[in-house]
Amino acid sequence: MQKLLLAAALLVATATGAQAQNNVLKVNIFSPLVKTGSFFFEHKLTESSSAQLGGLVTYWKVGDTKISGFALTPEYRMYLSEKKGALRGFYVAPYLRYQNLTLTVEDVFDDGTNVTSKGKLNTYGGGVVAGYQLLLKDRFSLDFFLGPSYNGGDIKVESLGHSESFDAGPFTGFGLRSGLTFGVAF
Numbered sequence: 001m002q003k004l005l006l007a008a009a010l011l012v013a014t015a016t017g018a019q020a021q022n023n024v025l026k027v028n029i030f031s032p033l034v035k036t037g038s039f040f041f042e043h044k045l046t047e048s049s050s051a052q053l054g055g056l057v058t059y060w061k062v063g064d065t066k067i068s069g070f071a072l073t074p075e076y077r078m079y080l081s082e083k084k085g086a087l088r089g090f091y092v093a094p095y096l097r098y099q100n101l102t103l104t105v106e107d108v109f110d111d112g113t114n115v116t117s118k119g120k121l122n123t124y125g126g127g128v129v130a131g132y133q134l135l136l137k138d139r140f141s142l143d144f145f146l147g148p149s150y151n152g153g154d155i156k157v158e159s160l161g162h163s164e165s166f167d168a169g170p171f172t173g174f175g176l177r178s179g180l181t182f183g184v185a186f
Helices: 002-018
Strands: 023-028 036-046 049-062 065-079 089-108 114-136 140-159 162-167 173-185
Touching: 023 140, 036 173, 089 140, 114 173
Parallel strands: none
Antiparallel strands: 023 036, 023 173, 036 049, 049 065, 065 089, 089 114, 114 140, 140 162, 140 173
8 A cells, every 4th residue: 555655645746847838936045034924926927938926025123113914026038048948048028016104103201101103105116136046956946136116105094083194215216126035836
């Protein structure tokens, strides 16, 4: 019985390894450094293009400020190597990004009064990245990307029942998007 199960497992492993890979599920290796989970799903569209959807969730604290929220990043990838095709090699990818973050500060005054202030940051933006993706043994991916970005948006602040909008300052304007992901192709 054990030999039969081993033979079936080997057959399944070799059969799935021989199939062309059309999808890659990835995680950004550096995102845990900022207490963020950043995940991507890439799907091959044609022999030289793919679509990728990225999502991130975050929850971390800097001093008295708690930051939590999410972002969505759809992108279209054009692979430049005719020999390797989609999901392998150099690519250029225009993308869009929506980001929704909540910033919460709890102040405790000397008289014991506790005041919570919240800020909602919403940005919309986009840009283009260039990158290189390796598929190792047709099963594992390593993807490095880098490129310019632009975001615009505002911060809505609520404190003591009053609400105001402010310029999002360093969260808007030109920036740089980069990453290194590791994934599994299937």
